[in-house]
Amino acid sequence: MRPFNFNIQEKAQVILFSMLMCNQGNVFAQEKVASNVTSNDGNKKYNVLFIVADDLNCDMGCFDDPIVKTPNLDKLRQHAVRFNNSYCQYPFSGPSRASFLTGYTPDRTGVLDLKANFRDNLSAAVTLPELYKKNGYYTARVGKVFHANVPNDIGKPGMDDPQSWIDTYNPIGIDRTEEDKVINVTPDRPVGTALCYMATDGSDDEHTDAIGANIACTMIKKNKNKPFFIAMGFYRPHSPYVAPKKYFDLYPMDQITLPEVPEDDWANRPIYERFTDPINWGVEETKLREAKRGYYAGISFMDAQIGKLLKTLEEEGVADKTIIVFCGDNGYNLGQHGMWKKQALFEHTTRTPLIISVPGLTNDEGKSSRVVEMLDIYPTLANLCNLKNIPQDLQGKNLLPLLQNPDAAWDGAAYSVLLRTPNRFIKYMKKGERALGRTIRTERYRYTEWNDGEKGGELYDYQVDPNENDNLYNNPKYKKIQKELQEKLYKKIEK
Secondary structure (H helix, E strand, O other): OEEOOOOOOOHHHHHHHHHHHOOOOOOOOOOOOOOOOOOOOOOOOOEEEEEEEEOOOOOOHHHOOOOOOOHHHHHHHHHOEEEEEEEOOOOOHHHHHHHHHHOOOHHHHOOOOOOOOHHHHOOOOOOHHHHHHHOOOEEEEEEOOOOOOOOOOOOOOOOOOHHHOOEEEOOOOHHHHOHHHOEEOOOOOOHHHOOEEEEEOOOHHHOHHHHHHHHHHHHHHHOOOOOEEEEEEEEEEOOOEEEEHHHHOOOOHHHOOOOOOOOOOOOOOOHHHOOOOOHHHHOOHHHHHHHHHHHHHHHHHHHHHHHHHHHHHHHOOOHHHEEEEEEEOOOOEEOHHHOEEOOOOOHHHHEOOEEEEOOOOOOOOEEEEEEEEHHHHHHHHHHHOOOOOOOOOOOOOOOHHHHHOOOOOOOOOEEEEEEEOOOOOOOOOOOOOOEEEEEEEOOOEEEEEEOOOOOOEEEEEOOOOOOOOOOOOOOHHHHHHHHHHHHHHHHHOOO
C-alpha cells in the first residue's frame, strides 16, 4: 500500500489541483445498455466505485424524504436498485465497517467497539477490496472506508487495513482545521459525539470531502484503462455537521421539525436501549432543530461531491462498465424516542441506505422492500465481477436475484448486535455492567433481546406501529410470533 502522491505539498496547492481536475455540481446520466450481467466493453472486467458515507440515515430525497435534497443520488437511482430495508450488523462505525468489508458478522470479527481490529481475530481474512486486489484490480481508498475517528483522524489513515489497497489518500480541509469555530449545543460532549455544527464561508473544495472526491476523480482518470476498485469514504454527515453556508440555506428553520415522542415512550422499554441519557440530552427544541439542520446540510454537501464522481465516470467513458455501490455504515437517530445519533437497536439506527447500480442489469429505477443486510454487499460484488477465490464462509447472500427483480421472493432477515457498557454519559449502568442486545428484523417485525432476555426485550409490529411506540414483548397475543422470531434470531447468532 502506498499513499497517493501528486507531489503537492501545500494545502492550497492541493485544493487548486483538485478544483482543476473536477468541476463540481454536475449530475450523472448513465446510458442504458443491454440487460445481460456482463460488462459492455467486450471481455473487459467491471470496475467498482464503492461510496460509503458516515453516520448517514435514510432521510434523503433519494429515499423519498420530502425535505432533504439529494439530486445526484436521485439521478443514480434512476438506473439502480434502491434497497428500502437494508440493515447494518452493528449500529456503530468500526464494528459495522469491519463486518461488511470482511463479510462476517461482529460475532465472528470480534469487533464490538472502536478499539478492536478484526485482524486480531481473523488474521487471514480477505477483505472485499483485498479480494479485488488479488484478482488483479487497482484498489484505492480515499477518506474513511475502514474505521477512522471523526474528527480526530481526518487527514490520517485511522484504523485502515493497508493490505487491502494499492493507493490511499487521507484528505483534510477546513472542516477539520477550523473546527474550533463549531457551535456545540451539547458542550460537555467532544465534538465527534456532540450535537454541533458550522456553516462555513469557504467553497466546497476547501472541505475534506470535496478534496477527497476530487482526488478520487483523478484516480478514475489515471486508471480508466485497467480494472479498478476505488472506494470513496465520506466523513459527512458525521458530527460536527460542517458544510458551506449555501447548503444550510437549503433548509429554512421552519422546515426543520422533530419527531413526536409520546410522554410514556420509555415506560415499557428496556433502559439499555437508551443511548441519549437524559432524553434529548436535555437540550431545548430550537437548538436541537438547528443541529438537525446542520446534519441535513451535510447530506446535501456530500451529494454534490458524489455528482463529481458520477460525472467523471461518464466523461472518461467508463460509466457503462462500472458498478456503483452507495451505502452508509449505520443509521442515525434525529430525535426518534428522544434519541440522537446511533448505538441503539431501533429502526432509525440500524436501517442503512443501500443503492446498487450495475450496467447492463439495473437499467431502470428499482425499489426493493426485501430485507437485506450490509453483509450481502461482499458476495454480491464478488460474484457480479466473477472474482476468483471468493471466501466460501461469507455470511451474506448474493443479491443478484433482487437486482434482476426487486420484488423476487426472498427469505431475508437482518441481524444486528450492540454491546452497551457504562461510561460517563450513560449513568444508569453500574461499573462493569454489560448489556448485549441482539435483534432480528423481518419485513414486518423486529424482535430484540438484551442479555438473552434477562435484561428485557422488545417486539415491534411495523405494519401497525411504524414508530415503535408499542413494545409487544411477552404480549400473550404475540406469543407464537415471538417464539418464531426468537428461533430466527438464535439461528443468526454466531456460536
